[in-house]
Amino acid sequence: MDFRSSDTIPGPRAEDQLPHTAEAAVKLVIVGGFGVGKTTMVGSVSEIRPLTTEETMTQAGIGVDDNFGSETKTATTVAMDFGRISVSDKLVLYLFGTPGQERFWFLWNGLFEGALGAVVLVDTRRLEVSFDVMGRLEERGVPFVVAVNTFPDAPRYPLEQLRTALDLAADVPIIECDVRRRASSRDVLMTLMRFLHTLALTGRLS
Amino acid sequence: MTPPQRQRRHPEREPDPAPRQEGEGRNPERLFVIGEGNDGAADIDLVTLIVGRAEAPGSLPPEQAAVIRLCETPLSGAELSAYLQLPFSVVSVLLTELLAAGLVQARAPIVRQALPDRSLLEAVMHGLQKL
Numbered sequence: 443m444d445f446r447s448s449d450t451i452p453g454p455r456a457e458d459q460l461p462h463t464a465e466a467a468v469k470l471v472i473v474g475g476f477g478v479g480k481t482t483m484v485g486s487v488s489e490i491r492p493l494t495t496e497e498t499m500t501q502a503g504i505g506v507d508d509n510f511g512s513e514t515k516t517a518t519t520v521a522m523d524f525g526r527i528s529v530s531d532k533l534v535l536y537l538f539g540t541p542g543q544e545r546f547w548f549l550w551n552g553l554f555e556g557a558l559g560a561v562v563l564v565d566t567r568r569l570e571v572s573f574d575v576m577g578r579l580e581e582r583g584v585p586f587v588v589a590v591n592t593f594p595d596a597p598r599y600p601l602e603q604l605r606t607a608l609d610l611a612a613d614v615p616i617i618e619c620d621v622r623r624r625a626s627s628r629d630v631l632m633t634l635m636r637f638l639h640t641l642a643l644t645g646r647l648s
Numbered sequence: 649m650t651p652p653q654r655q656r657r658h659p660e661r662e663p664d665p666a667p668r669q670e671g672e673g674r675n676p677e678r679l680f681v682i683g684e685g686n687d688g689a690a691d692i693d694l695v696t697l698i699v700g701r702a703e704a705p706g707s708l709p710p711e712q713a714a715v716i717r718l719c720e721t722p723l724s725g726a727e728l729s730a731y732l733q734l735p736f737s738v739v740s741v742l743l744t745e746l747l748a749a750g751l752v753q754a755r756a757p758i759v760r761q762a763l764p765d766r767s768l769l770e771a772v773m774h775g776l777q778k779l
């Protein structure tokens with residue numbers, strides 16, 4: 443692997459450095475289909491310019507061009523945007539925006555298992571692309587809230603109709619948002635945190 | 649117009665009721681635990697905070713020297729991967745070696761667990777409110 447000499451690698455700008463008192467971090471995951479607004483949401487609340495971590499996925503495929511049926515391997519790079527919010531001198535919150543396809547999840551060990559919870563971002567023009575990821579979160583016991591991004595040309599449904607269509611448990615919050623606005627993205631995150639708090643109070647978080 | 653219909657799924661297995669860490673059974677207030685030790689690459693989380701402990705020895709490979717230089721202040725594994733433009737798995741291996749050599753220190757993340765710690769959630773809510 444090509445690697446630039448260590449002096450040429452730009453690190454965090456001075457204002458992006460964490461204080462030495464930062465002793466622990468937590469993470470939240472924003473999950474949804476392509477173009478639903480994950481990167482926009484990360485960027486609207488992050489204190490640092492959003493960064494990208496990547497992982498390489500090797501897929502075994504069957505060669506079709508030869509007579510031997512030999513296996514070929516193709517490497518795919520999967521990228522994940524993330525941002526950061528220092529919630530106190532000691533505690534740092536990271537937000538990861540990740541594609542909904544389950545085949546990407548295992549690439550980052552513990553991405554969902556260790557997360558406090560998740561935001562499922564949905565677009566009413568393509569509601570069904572979020573079905574699978576919601577099911578996976580339910581199967582893994584990852585608490586989530588649903589945020590409906592209000593695109594101008596998207597069909598508008600009353601939230602109760604969406605709740606029914608998404609077959610959400612009665613206590614799972616669903617809210618509308620415009621994640622281009624920091625206040626709206628913050629409201630979504632607060633909704634998730636309040637939900638987690640309620641689950642903690644009633645001892646149902648698992 | 650009606651939206652498409654989904655069907656809810658359910659947890660694949662019941663959450664493990666056994667306390668995961670010593671002493672936890674006596675303290676039902678704990679919902680989150682500090683992630684486990686740093687004895688393998690698998691233990692380095694995206695949000696494990698890494699801090700340099702020493703000057704990089706001159707003999708160190710450039711990737712490792714870069715990690716130490718970047719970690720003058722705490723930096724998560726994910727941020728290291730972003731700044732170094734290396735896959736997270738590669739960064740995990742580098743960090744495992746640096747931890748073994750005692751050149752960096754890891755501050756483990758707080759991960760979701762089966763028993764409650766509301767003060768952590770409240771701290772996050774308080775931080776978000778200030779945004």
Ligand SMILES: Nc1nc2c(ncn2[C@@H]2O[C@H](COP(=O)(O)OP(=O)(O)O)[C@@H](O)[C@H]2O)c(=O)[nH]1
Pocket residue numbers: 474475476477478479480481482483539591592593594619620621622
């Ligand atoms: N109207 C509207 N547009 C949005 C919203 N969120 C994102 N967009 C736009 O949708 C496009 C895709 O957003 P992006 O964050 O890149 O989606 P990602 O693929 O999920 O990361 C961008 O052009 C955004 O400006 C929203 O809440 N409302």
Ligand SMILES: [Mg+2]
Pocket residue numbers: 480481482523539
């Ligand atoms: Mg994106």
